[in-house]
Amino acid sequence: MRSKIPFFIMIPSFLSVITFMFYVFFRSYNRMHYFFHPITVSFFVIITILLFVLESIDNLIFIKKIQSLSEEEKVKIFEENEGNYFYRLYKFIFHDHKKMNHGVKKIDHGFDGIIELDNKLPMWWVHLFYLTIIFSAIYFFSYLLLDFSNPYKEYDIAYTKQMKEIEIFEKNTPQTTTENAFFKKDLVNSGKILFNENCATCHQSDGSGNIGPNLTDDYWINRNEKDLFKNIFSIIWNGSDNNPTMRAFGKSGEIKGNDIEKISSYVYSINRNSKKPLNSKSPQGKKIIEWSNV
Numbered sequence: 001m002r003s004k005i006p007f008f009i010m011i012p013s014f015l016s017v018i019t020f021m022f023y024v025f026f027r028s029y030n031r032m033h034y035f036f037h038p039i040t041v042s043f044f045v046i047i048t049i050l051l052f053v054l055e056s057i058d059n060l061i062f063i064k065k066i067q068s069l070s071e072e073e074k075v076k077i078f079e080e081n082e083g084n085y086f087y088r089l090y091k092f093i094f095h096d097h098k099k100m101n102h103g104v105k106k107i108d109h110g111f112d113g114i115i116e117l118d119n120k121l122p123m124w125w126v127h128l129f130y131l132t133i134i135f136s137a138i139y140f141f142s143y144l145l146l147d148f149s150n151p152y153k154e155y156d157i158a159y160t161k162q163m164k165e166i167e168i169f170e171k172n173t174p175q176t177t178t179e180n181a182f183f184k185k186d187l188v189n190s191g192k193i194l195f196n197e198n199c200a201t202c203h204q205s206d207g208s209g210n211i212g213p214n215l216t217d218d219y220w221i222n223r224n225e226k227d228l229f230k231n232i233f234s235i236i237w238n239g240s241d242n243n244p245t246m247r248a249f250g251k252s253g254e255i256k257g258n259d260i261e262k263i264s265s266y267v268y269s270i271n272r273n274s275k276k277p278l279n280s281k282s283p284q285g286k287k288i289i290e291w292s293n294v
């Protein structure tokens with residue numbers, strides 16, 4: 001029998017299936033821009049034209065066929081093709097179903113006396129069922145063969161993308177240096193967290209000193225800068241010249257300039273704070289009270 005699906009439904013659905021395949025295949029390789037490539041576009045145009053040609057041939061064959069049929073068969077076919085496509089689709093899905101089950105078969109279980117009606121499944125149900133089978137097949141193979149819908153590969157792609165974004169962000173974010181670093185009160189809290197992570201093992205989290213000297217008193221072993229804050233920043237950046245235990249956190253790239261500014265702000269704030277830790281390491285270095293303010 002002649003296909004009942006008109007070209008304005010047939011062609012768009014055919015094209016969308018191809019588009020979907022394109023999406024599945026190229027998306028996973030981040031090659032979606034190929035979709036707008038001239039070759040792809042002409043491919044779609046050719047497919048559309050071919051579908052049109054097929055449709056017209058089909059129509060011609062149908063007309064030829066009808067001429068050779070008897071009157072009775074002609075009436076039957078016209079009845080089948082009455083109304084527009086959507087009307088016929090509706091009839092096919094719902095009405096035919098009722099007619100179909102008119103003289104329905106009965107199954108006698110025998111042993112329990114129950115008689116079961118062997119109703120045919122409604123068309124919409126059957127077709128939905130086929131659709132899920134087709135979908136699962138596409139999904140299954142794209143999962144096996146392509147990156148599409150594979151959570152591990154999706155994770156990898158997202159991870160690489162994020163790392164690249166971080167790299168770009170860091171490249172474009174100027175890091176503070178000894179020259180442009182200043183004490184900022186709002187950095188103290190985040191500096192405290194970083195100090196606990198990186199420095200507390202040797203200086204205690206309150207800065208009272210352990211392996212490293214007490215950072216809350218006025219005694220300093222190292223004086224590289226005239227300004228107190230810059231001195232702290234410079235020591236964390238360059239490390240100590242006379243004791244390699246205090247390593248060059250900034251120079252080595254272990255801690256970024258912006259984070260050193262935060263840590264320095266914390267160290268500066270605990271050093272300037274009048275409330276000192278109860279137990280602290282005894283003073284080391286020279287007493288310096290006069291720091292210049294830059």
Ligand code: HEC
Pocket residue numbers: 195198199200201202203211212213215219220221222223232235236240241242243245246247249263267284285
């Ligand atoms: C492995 C142990 C260790 C770690 C970790 C460490 N330090 Fe030190 N730090 C020392 C020692 C030891 C000195 C003394 C250096 C010297 O004698 O010149 C010192 C000195 C300092 C000084 C100069 C004190 C002075 O009197 O001259 C500052 C400021 C300082 N550290 C801050 C920090 C900060 C901030 C961190 C975390 C980013 C940190 N340190 C991590 C061991 C450490």
